[in-house]
Amino acid sequence: MDALSLVPFYWQVAMVFIFGSIIGSFLNVVLYRLHTGKSLAGHSHCLSCGHNLTALELVPLLSYVGLRGRCFSCRSYIPARYFLVELLTGCLFVTVWLVFVGVVPILLAWLVVAALVVVAVYDLRHFIIPDELVLALLVLALAQNGYYLWLTNKSWLVVYNLLGAGLGAAFFFLIWHFSKGKWIGFGDVKLAFPLGLLVGYVGVFSMIALAFWVGAAVSLLLLLGQHLAKRGQLPLRFRRYQLTMKSAVPFAPFLIIGFLLVWLWQIDAIALLTYGG
Ligand SMILES: [Zn+2]
Structure with missing residues (x-):
């Protein structure tokens, strides 16, 4: 009996999903800064007005829904890609976690899907x-x-x-x-x-x-x-x-x-x- 098995199953799924969507929001940063010479560190900001995102605006999925896909400061549209990558990564993390219990070390499997999300989206956008x-x-x-x-x-x-x-x-x-x-x-x-x-x-x-x-x-x-x-x-x-x-x-x-x-x-x-x- 490990500590996690005391948590109800649907809570475990929810936790893995939230974790995955947080990773997805990090992957969005990777996708934006890959091959642009920008470092992964530094404050996330609106691409239109440069407004620095607050902690609330960095919450995956919910912030996008709450803001109806627009910047809080200048109201310009945030690409739906940001929301979709977070959603996709959350879903993939749950799927991998459900399928690979005890088969492949879960961390390795999560790293694989995280890399694949970036590859797929990068290829769709840049053909590279x-x-x-x-x-x-x-x-x-x-x-x-x-x-x-x-x-x-x-x-x-x-x-x-x-x-x-x-x-x-x-x-x-x-x-x-x-x-x-x-x-x-x-x-x-x-x-x-x-x-x-x-x-x-x-x-x-x-x-x-x-x-x-x-x-x-x-x-x-x-x-x-x-x-x-x-x-x-x-x-x-x-x-x-x-x-x-x-x-x-x-x-x-x-x-x-x-x-x-x-x-x-x-x-x-x-x-x-x-x-x-
Ligand atoms: Zn803005």
Whole structure:
């Protein structure tokens, strides 16, 4: 009996969620200051008027809702991204905590999802995957494999995982090479390696297949949305996205969704095809 088991279950979930959303608010700072030469320290402030945020305005999620998405001082809009990153990180922290109880050291799993939130949002905004995050994920993936090795003493498993991750990355390298970087970027090639290492050799194929399926489904929905927009059946705010089949679509978010489906729930792409169809 540890101290935590005396706390009711829903309170534990709430605490993990609050913790995750606080981390999410830190990730927003990382996302804003990454590659801008700004340090992570220093006061958070409004991007429009420079008003220093008070303690109340730094409360994750609630401050955004309370302020209705506007700066308290100048009333200019705060990007919804800030709220969504906090919400997403809170939800992912709870999910990881529920799934990985006693399987992977929870701190390691939380660090992995925190890094992935930054990768996904950064790629969506800038079409770039920062190398330092890929490197951080590689260290975490090696640590997870080291932990399994220590638990099971199966060194062949780590060798297989390294080979599987290498094959996955090699597959992405070929796509990158033959599409001349149009379908995926070289960052995706690099990202595939640590993610492959984390899901292990049994999961690499499913991770890639699911990433492409989700990517194809979302691309079709976006193209459909644009078709409707051309016919004037979509609200104006969606019309600024101009997409064609050849548009560069950031692929990392799809790779990460594929990764999470396999890493968290061991979803098997072949079984889905065989039994689901
Ligand atoms: Zn302001």
